[in-house]
Structures are given as structure tokens and as C-alpha cells.
Amino acid sequence: MVVNYVWLIPLFPLLGFLITGLLNRKLSKGLTGIVACGSIAASFVVSLLIFLHENSTHAIVNVPLFDWITSGTFKAGFSFLVDPLSALFLMIITGVGFLIHVYSTGYMHDDDGFRRFFSYLNLFIFFMLLLVLGNNYLIMFVGWEGVGLCSYLLIGFWFKNTSYNNAAKKAFIMNRIGDLGFLLGILLIFTTFGSITYKDVFAQASGFGANNPTIIAITLLLFIGAIGKSAQIPLYTWLPDAMAGPTPVSALIHAATMVTAGIYMIARSNVLYSLAPVSMEVVAGIGLFTAIFGATIGIFQNDIKKVLAYSTVSQLGYMFLGLGVGAYSGAVFHVATHAFFKALLFLGSGSVIHAMSGEQDIRKMGGLKKHLPITHITFLIGTIAISGIPPFAGFFSKDEILAHAFAHNNFFWILGLVGSLMTCFYMFRLYFLTFHGKFRGTHEQEHHLHESPSSMTIPLMVLAVLAMVGGFMGVPDALMRNSHWLSGFLSPVLGLSFTGLSESKELSLMIISVALLVVVIGLAHVVYVKRGQLPAEEGAEISPLQKVVYNKYYVDEIYEMLITKPLNMISSIFDRIIESKFIDGIVNGVGTMVNKASGGLRLMQTGHIGFYLFAMVLSIVLMLFVKFF
Amino acid sequence: MNNVINGVPLNYYILLSAILFTIGVLGVLFRRNAIIIFMCIELMLNAVNLLLVAFSRYLSDSSGQVFVFFIMAVAAAEVAVGLAILTMIYRNTKSSDIDVLNKLKW
Numbered sequence: 001m002v003v004n005y006v007w008l009i010p011l012f013p014l015l016g017f018l019i020t021g022l023l024n025r026k027l028s029k030g031l032t033g034i035v036a037c038g039s040i041a042a043s044f045v046v047s048l049l050i051f052l053h054e055n056s057t058h059a060i061v062n063v064p065l066f067d068w069i070t071s072g073t074f075k076a077g078f079s080f081l082v083d084p085l086s087a088l089f090l091m092i093i094t095g096v097g098f099l100i101h102v103y104s105t106g107y108m109h110d111d112d113g114f115r116r117f118f119s120y121l122n123l124f125i126f127f128m129l130l131l132v133l134g135n136n137y138l139i140m141f142v143g144w145e146g147v148g149l150c151s152y153l154l155i156g157f158w159f160k161n162t163s164y165n166n167a168a169k170k171a172f173i174m175n176r177i178g179d180l181g182f183l184l185g186i187l188l189i190f191t192t193f194g195s196i197t198y199k200d201v202f203a204q205a206s207g208f209g210a211n212n213p214t215i216i217a218i219t220l221l222l223f224i225g226a227i228g229k230s231a232q233i234p235l236y237t238w239l240p241d242a243m244a245g246p247t248p249v250s251a252l253i254h255a256a257t258m259v260t261a262g263i264y265m266i267a268r269s270n271v272l273y274s275l276a277p278v279s280m281e282v283v284a285g286i287g288l289f290t291a292i293f294g295a296t297i298g299i300f301q302n303d304i305k306k307v308l309a310y311s312t313v314s315q316l317g318y319m320f321l322g323l324g325v326g327a328y329s330g331a332v333f334h335v336a337t338h339a340f341f342k343a344l345l346f347l348g349s350g351s352v353i354h355a356m357s358g359e360q361d362i363r364k365m366g367g368l369k370k371h372l373p374i375t376h377i378t379f380l381i382g383t384i385a386i387s388g389i390p391p392f393a394g395f396f397s398k399d400e401i402l403a404h405a406f407a408h409n410n411f412f413w414i415l416g417l418v419g420s421l422m423t424c425f426y427m428f429r430l431y432f433l434t435f436h437g438k439f440r441g442t443h444e445q446e447h448h449l450h451e452s453p454s455s456m457t458i459p460l461m462v463l464a465v466l467a468m469v470g471g472f473m474g475v476p477d478a479l480m481r482n483s484h485w486l487s488g489f490l491s492p493v494l495g496l497s498f499t500g501l502s503e504s505k506e507l508s509l510m511i512i513s514v515a516l517l518v519v520v521i522g523l524a525h526v527v528y529v530k531r532g533q534l535p536a537e538e539g540a541e542i543s544p545l546q547k548v549v550y551n552k553y554y555v556d557e558i559y560e561m562l563i564t565k566p567l568n569m570i571s572s573i574f575d576r577i578i579e580s581k582f583i584d585g586i587v588n589g590v591g592t593m594v595n596k597a598s599g600g601l602r603l604m605q606t607g608h609i610g611f612y613l614f615a616m617v618l619s620i621v622l623m624l625f626v627k628f629f
Numbered sequence: 630m631n632n633v634i635n636g637v638p639l640n641y642y643i644l645l646s647a648i649l650f651t652i653g654v655l656g657v658l659f660r661r662n663a664i665i666i667f668m669c670i671e672l673m674l675n676a677v678n679l680l681l682v683a684f685s686r687y688l689s690d691s692s693g694q695v696f697v698f699f700i701m702a703v704a705a706a707e708v709a710v711g712l713a714i715l716t717m718i719y720r721n722t723k724s725s726d727i728d729v730l731n732k733l734k735w
Contacts, residue, residue: 607734609727613657613666 002049003061003082009046009090010133012039013126021119029114033105036118040101040125044094047087054087058492062135062199069138073194081135081198085493088332088486089132089264092339096256097125099459103347104248106455107354117157117246124150128257132264136197137186140265144182144229147258148175154253155245167241174238178228182265185221192218202271210275219272219279223286226262230316233290237556240309247350250305255312255346256339263319263335270328270494284324284408288415291317293553295422299429300550302535303360304349307430311386312342314423318401321416327404328494329487333474334401336486337393340470341385344463348379351452351460352434356445362430363535364445366437371449374457376435378464383431385467387424387517395514396471402513403476403506407499417513424517428524436529478506634686642683649676663715663725667708674704 016039020032027035053059060083068078101121108117124147131143148171156168186196192214193201208215226232231239242254253259266273266283273280294314301307315338322331353360355372369376385392388399398420406413439446451457474486487496499506527533536542548554649672656669678697685693715725722729 602735605735607731609730610658610661617654617658 002046002053003059004063005046006050006063006080006082006133007065009043009050009094010126010129012042012046013122013129015039016122017119017126020115020122024115024119027115029109032115032118036122037098037101037105039122040094040098043125043129044098047090047094050082051087051091054082054084055489058084058489060492074190076136076138076196078139079135079197080133082133083493084489084491085264085267085332086132088336088490090129092336093125093128093132093257096339096343096463097128097252099462100248100252100256100343100347103251103350103456103459104246106453107248107350108246111246113157117154120150120153120157121249121252124154124253124258128261131261135199136195137189137201138196140268141182141186144225144261144265145179147253147261148172148179148229151175151242151253151258154249155242157245157249161244164244167238167244171238171242174235175228178225178235181221181223181228182225185218185225188214188218188221198268205271205275208275211277212275215272216276216278219269219276220282222265222269222272223279223283226265226320227286228262229265230259230262230320231313232262232286232317232320233293236290236294236313237552237559239313240306240552243303243305243309247305247346247353250309251343251346251350254309255342259312259316260319260335260339263316263323263331266320266323267328267332267494270323273323274326280324280326282324284321284405284412287317287320287322287324288405288412288419289317290314291321292415292419292422293317295419295426296549297552298426299422300535300546301426302363304352304362304365304430304434305346305360307362307426308342308345308349311345311423311427314419315342315386318398318416318419321405321412322401325401325404325408325412327401327497327499329474329490329497330397330400330404332490332494333486334397336473337385337397337467337470340393340463341382341467344378344382344460344467345386347456347460347463348375348382351375351456352379354452354456355449356441357448359441359445362433363537364441365434365439366441367435367439368449369435372435372451374451374460378457378460379435380431381464381467383427385470386427387521388420388513389517389521390510390514391468391471393467393470396474396476399510399513400474400476403499403501403509404497406509407501413509417516420513421516421520424520425524428521429528432524432528433535437532440534476506478503478510639683639687642679646676646680646683649673649679661726661728663718663727666727667711667715671704671708674700 016036019035020027060081062079062081064077064079066078067075069076101118104117104121108114111117127143127146127150129143131140131147134140134143152168152172155171156165158164189201190196193204195201195204205215228235239254239259243250245254273283291314294310294312294317298307298310298314301310315334319331319334319338322328322334351372352365352368352375355368355375356365359365381392385394388395390396402413402416402420405416439449472483475483477484487494501509536546542550551557653669653671653673653676656672657666660666660669678700681693681697681700685691685697718730719725
């Protein structure tokens with residue numbers, strides 16, 4: 001049975017990592033690319049076979065490999081779980097991962113760290129696969145930490161630049177905060193259920209009944225982990241900074257795969273969350289707030305990658321909104337479509353940056369339509385897909401989440417719609433400013449403009465096709481009966497979810513949102529193409545509100561003031577007083593005391609044999625005295 | 630002869646041995662001539678030997694006498710080494726006074 005060979009899937013990238021990482025310079029660039037891409041392609045083939053198998057059987061199969069930790073009652077087997085949910089994630093990770101690997105061979109071609117880049121990328125895929133394949137929370141945690149490590153390594157890939165290193169450290173530390181919550185959640189799961197295997201935990205959880213405080217605590221702790229990894233408020237600030245890494249990294253790790261680990265984890269634990277409506281409410285609230293918050297910042301950013309980064313934060317917010325209102329399969333659906341169109345947009349922006357010789361400011365672009373025809377078309381497709389215009393991918397997944405939000409609470413739907421309108425606006429703003437109008441860069445840059453090599457454009461085209469048709473895996477009942485393949489596919493794991501809305505109501509919601517989206521696109525067109533308005537230059541006079549949003553609500557500065565500065569102050573106080581006075585005092589004091597005492601005792605050694613004999617006799621007498629009296 | 634020895638009470642042996650031992654200790658403490666100190670150490674050893682033999686006889690247990698033979702053998706070896714050292718000291722310092730040997734100190 002093909003499922004028993006599931007261990008091959010993470011094995012290939014691990015081998016790829018070892019080969020490219022250990023041989024390094026001994027391997028030619030071409031060979032490195034072949035090994036790295038080939039290992040992911042091999043994983044993809046196995047994943048595809050497993051996916052097809054799952055599609056026909058919907059089986060939930062446990063594949064034990066070996067006993068990992070056995071200590072008292074604690075058991076953690078190194079086992080993989082193959083079910084529709086993990087099969088879908090396998091497809092996303094290896095599929096999109098493979099395309100991005102191919103793209104990277106073109107994008108990173110002239111970089112000195114070419115081989116190092118691919119070894120990190122392969123290692124990342126390995127850990128990500130471990131994360132989704134594990135059959136217990138501990139393996140998930142191993143993958144979780146592993147992808148965090150790779151994220152750190154790749155954000156700080158150009159380690160000669162201090163600000164990039166700082167961005168890498170920021171991502172690592174902020175993730176650590178979330179990871180602590182996740183770890184505590186796992187420990188609480190173990191103390192409550194006596195096991196960390198999904199199967200045992202979920203089987204026992206239903207016996208606890210709804211609104212059990214322990215379950216609420218567990219779900220909230222797990223959610224803290226998800227907040228860190230999936231960049232939700234208040235731990236989202238690392239993601240925009242993570243754009244310091246090479247663009248394929250932003251596409252793979254910080255858009256398509258790693259940041260969706262939090263969604264995977266909650267979808268995987270859906271049994272627990274369904275028992276804790278309070279936690280669901282929290283998840284939905286934070287998701288919705290992040291979705292709008294990220295979108296507002298996105299409107300005023302001028303760095304092409306920063307816009308996409310805030311858009312990712314915002315889209316992840318939608319996924320959490322979906323999870324929070326019980327649309328588990330809707331959220332996973334959005335993960336899939338988002339992986340397609342966001343990877344496409346990031347790779348497209350990479351192609352633009354490549355052509356602009358490293359320029360990322362959209363105020364210096366414009367009119368790239370005729371120079372980069374393939375990038376232009378694919379980017380446009382991505383933009384339409386993310387905006388949610390039917391029949392492109394984003395429409396179906398976002399609509400499903402919004403319909404569930406409407407059924408849950410009308411107010412959620414309105415806010416969600418506002419966020420999606422803003423998404424549409426900033427994406428078209430980005431598109432118009434980049435590809436339309438006149439070129440605003442230097443003459444030298446204009447001369448250099450060129451379409452990217454085919455190793456970069458082919459992945460773009462494949463992703464564009466996926467972004468166009470990806471949505472058809474989940475066509476809502478309101479449009480076509482019984483064609484929601486995805487929710488049926490995932491139902492063994494996530495259960496079936498219904499909005500409970502009438503079809504006509506759902507249909508009217510769709511029409512409202514699409515109509516408003518078209519209006520917003522028209523607005524963006526008028527502002528940025530017809531009137532040719534440009535974002536304000538650096539330092540120009542802008543209204544206070546605009547300034548606040550442009551500066552990302554000063555969140556980084558607030559964190560700096562509220563957390564970093566006081567912490568630094570406290571640690572410097574500890575350094576100056578506790579450390580140097582108390583700790584050093586004790587350590588040095590012991591040394592000084594021994595030194596002084598021995599300096600005194602040394603004088604006892606006079607060299608007079610008579611004295612020694614006397615001391616000896618006296619000591620023997622004393623010993624006898626102590627013994628007998 | 631046997632009767633004479635048996636006639637002496639154990640206390641006398643203990644007393645004699647204690648006196649000999651004390652003389653040895655005091656000699657070690659108060660004399661400065663290395664040879665005399667050496668002889669005092671022998672005196673202490675023999676005080677103990679005497680005590681061992683006396684108790685051995687008194688308790689009719691011959692292991693005490695076996696100990697004495699061991700002590701004698703070891704003492705003989707020790708004397709051989711000790712006297713050799715003393716000879717070397719005398720050759721180097723032209724004296725057998727222990728206070729001359731005070732170089733090994735702090």
C-alpha cells in the first residue's frame with residue numbers, strides 16, 4: 001500500500017539537505033539545483049500518489065516508524081498520520097515548494113550563498129512535512145521548532161547586513177513567545193489526557209463536555225502558539241520584517257507554508273476547539289481584528305514586499321476568522337488558495353525586483369507592463385485572485401469564510417467585507433503603481449529592465465493557472481449543488497460544516513461583495529491610473545491619520561517602549577547590581593576567603609620537626625580523648 | 630620460670646608498658662638528637678609489643694604474638710631505612726640535630 005511509504009516524503013528533502021549542505025562547494029551550482037529540486041519533486045510524486053489514494057479511500061492511517069520516547073507513562077512514538085487533511089497539506093507543501101525551488105534556481109543564480117540557500121530550503125521542507133505528518137503533538141512541535149529555525153536562517157540569509165540579522169532575531173524571539181504557549185498547551189494536554197497522540201486525545205476529549213475550563217485553557221494555549229507562528233495580533237510584527245529574506249523565502253515560508261502551520265494546528269485540534277466556544281470566539285475575534293488591521297496598514301505601504309507581507313497577515317486573519325466561526329474546511333480551503341495566489345504574487349514581485357536590480361519601492365516603478373509581459377499577466381491574475389473576483393481562487397475560499405461569519409454574527413461579516421474591500425484596494429493600488437503609468441526609476445534601471453529567465457516564469461505560469469482554477473475544488477452549494485469537493489474530502493477529519501443560510505441569502509451576499517469589489521477596483525483605477533496619483537514622497541506633508549497608518553500604527557515603537565526598553569533597563573540594573581555585586585561578590589568572596597585562610601594556615605608549616613611531632617602527638621591524644629570520653 | 634611469669638599480674642605489665650610508652654613519647658617530644666628520637670620510637674613500639682604479648686598470654690590467644698613478630702620484622706626494615714637516612718643527614722650537615730633540618734617550610 002502506498003501509504004506505508006509515507007516516510008519517503010520527508011526523507012527526500014532531508015537527503016537533499018544533507019547532500020547540498022555537506023558537499024557544499026564540491027557540488028556545482030547546476031548539480032545543487034538538480035539535487036534540491038529533484039528531492040522535492042520526488043516527495044511531490046509520493047505525496048501525489050498518497051493524495052490520490054486518500055481521495056478514493058478517505059482512510060485515516062497511522063504509520064508507526066519507531067518508538068521515540070518511552071518514559072513511565074509517557075509515550076511518544078515516531079509515527080506518521082495520513083489522512084485527508086495531512087494529504088492536502090502535503091500537496092501544498094511539496095507542490096508549491098517544488099515550484100519555488102525551481103524559481104529559486106533562477107532568482108538566486110548569481111548569489112554566493114546559492115548552495116547554502118538550497119540546503120536551508122530543503123531542511124525547511126523536511127521540517128514542514130514533519131509538522132503536518134506527525135501523529136502526535138510532540139512531532140508537530142519538533143517540526144514547528146524546525147521550521148522556526150529555518151525561517152530564522154533564511155531571513156538572516158544575507159547575514160552581512162545588520163538590519164537583516166535583527167529581523168531574523170526578531171522573528172525567532174517573537175516565535176519563541178508563541179512556542180512557549182504551544183509547549184504549555186502540550187504539557188497540559190498530557191497531564192489531562194495522559195497521552196499526546198491526536199487519536200487518544202480527541203477520543204477522550206469528547207467525554208469532557210463543552211466549556212470545560214481545562215479544554216478552554218488548552219485551546220487558548222495552543223492558540224498562543226498559533227498567534228506567534230501565524231503572525232496574528234499581537235505577535236505579527238515579525239512577519240513584515242521577515243521580508244528581509246530572499247523573495248522565494250518570503251513566498252514559501254512567510255506566505256504559503258510555514259505561517260499556515262497555526263491554521264493547520266487548530267484545524268487538526270478542531271475536536272478540542274469545538275468543545276470550547278469561548279476559545280473559538282477569541283480565535284475569530286483576533287483573526288478578524290488582524291485581518292482589518294493588516295489591510296489598513298497595507299494601503300499605505302510603498303515597499304512592494306511589505307504590502308504583500310501585510311496582506312499575508314491580513315489573509316491569515318481571515319483564516320483564523322474561518323476557524324473561529326467553525327468553518328474549518330473553509331479555513332483550510334483558504335490556506336490552499338492563499339498558497340497559490342500569495343506564492344504567485346511574491347514570486348511575481350521577486351521577478352519585478354530582479355528586473356529592477358533590487359529596487360523594492362513602488363514609487364520608483366511603473367509602466368513595467370511592456371517590459372515584463374509574463375510577470376504582468378501572472379501578477380494581475382494573482383491580484384484578481386486575492387481580491388476575490390469570481391471565478392478566481394480567492395473568491396470561493398473567502399466567500400466560504402465570510403458566509404460562515406455571516407451565519408455566526410452579521411457584524412463579523414460586515415467587518416470581514418470591509419477588510420476584503422481594503423485588500424482589493426491595496427492590491428490593485430500595488431498592481432497599477434507597478435505595472436501601469438510611466439516608468440519612474442533611473443535611466444540605468446530602465447535600460448536594464450528585462451523579463452526573467454524561464455526558470456522563473458514557468459513557476460509563475462503554473463501558479464497563475466492554479467490561482468485561476470484552484471477555487472473550483474470548493475464551489476459553494478449556492479452556485480452549484482454537490483460540487484464542494486474539498487469539504488467532502490476533509491470531512492473525515494474536520495466534519496461537515498453548514499452555514500445554515502438559505503441559498504438565496506448566500507447568493508445575495510456574494511453579489512453584494514462582488515459588486516462592491518468592482519467599485520473599489522474602479523476607484524483604484526481612477527486614483528492611480530487616470531489621475532496618476534502617487535504615494536507621498538518620504539518626508540512629505542501628510543495628514544496625521546495617514547502618517548499613523550503609514551508608520552504601521554507605531555506598533556513596533558510601542559513594543560520597543562513598553563517591552564524592549566523596560567526589559568533592557570531591568571537587565572542592565574540586574575547586570576550592574578545583582579550580577580556584579582551579589583553574584584560576583586559571592587563567587588569572588590569564596591575565592592578570596594580560601595586564599596586568605598590558606599595564606600594563614602600556610603604559616604603552620606614551620607619546618608621544625610619538633611613542632612610537627614608535637615602536633616602529631618597532640619592530635620592523637622585529642623582523637624583518643626574524643627573517642628573515649 | 631613459667632610460674633614466675635604467670636605470677637605477675639596483668640596490671641603490672643600494663644603499667645610497665647604505659648611507662649615505657651610515655652618515656653618514648655616524651656623522648657620524641659623533648660629530645661633534639663635524631664638518633665635518640667629514633668630510639669624513643671623503638672621504645673614505643675616495644676612497649677606496645679610487650680602489651681600485646683601480655684594480653685596474648687592472658688587471653689590464651691596466640692594471634693597477639695603473631696602480631697608482635699610482624700611488628701618486629703617491620704621495625705627492623707624501618708630501622709634499616711631510618712639509620713641510612715640519618716647517616717646521609719649527618720654526612721651533609723655534620724650534625725644529627727633535628728632543628729638543623731628546617732629548610733622545608735612555607
